[in-house]
Amino acid sequence: MNSATEADQPGRTVLSLDGITMKIAGLVALDNVTFSIPAGQIVSLIGPNGAGKTTAFNVISGYMPPTAGSVHLFDADITGHSPHSIASRGLVRSFQRTSVFDDQTVFDNLLTAYHLQGRASLLQSLLRLTAFRKEEAELRTKVDGMLDFLDLRHRADERAGSLSYGEQRILGVGIALAASPKILLLDEPAAGLNPSETDAFKAMIRRIGDSGVTVLLVEHDMHMVMSISDHIVVLNQGRVIAEGDPQAIQTNPDVIEAYLGSGVKRAQA
């Protein structure tokens, strides 16, 4: 899907947070948060309700400028940059409620997403000049590839609004992938999905990782987190309390303490 570049080389740091503090209305939502994400990994950000996960996503993707600290995307300091500017540098966020157009077909939803990344100018598009037609053909080929990647080819000509909830979520990720991210942020991808939809989503996240795109997700479904993550960062009350691979996180006493009676315990059961 994406061709590997020097920036994607495994081991290179894609994203780093250094001493991020976020105060909201006198409350410290993030307290000196530092972690980094190497290229090609699937990383999960977990923690109990109110731990600061969404706030971290908002800071990383430019929706909230932090009170202190810095965020780097590759070598660039993106602290406080706009979401649009950050997305154009390769960090793309797929929201739980995505920008799927219900009345368009699945194919056209993806074509529109690719067009938004396309080079043909509005004037070229309106006049349907040669450059536009050439680009249109290229984009249609890309949509075909994406339909296979998402395992949605059999739905290509159906209205997006007629898809199951799980398929709509997968299409939403496809729309985010059309922006050719280097790193994709997924906000609670398993929320509201049934077990078979969750399995399909997990398989897709693995394919995204295998294609060289780094993935950072916030997720409460501990089975999903433990089965797909290369690395896990645990937040509690705005602080990083642990980092490591799934095995290390599941046996970490601080994490077990913070999760007693909730996710990690269930995942171990």
Ligand SMILES: Nc1ncnc2c1ncn2[C@@H]1O[C@H](COP(=O)(O)OP(=O)(O)OP(=O)(O)O)[C@@H](O)[C@H]1O
């Ligand atoms: N806009 C806001 N106004 C006031 N307080 C906020 C705001 N956003 C976040 N907070 C507070 O910051 C803290 C962290 O919230 P955040 O939503 O980041 O946690 P979370 O880990 O994503 O929780 P959840 O798993 O429930 O989504 C919480 O105490 C929350 O109440």
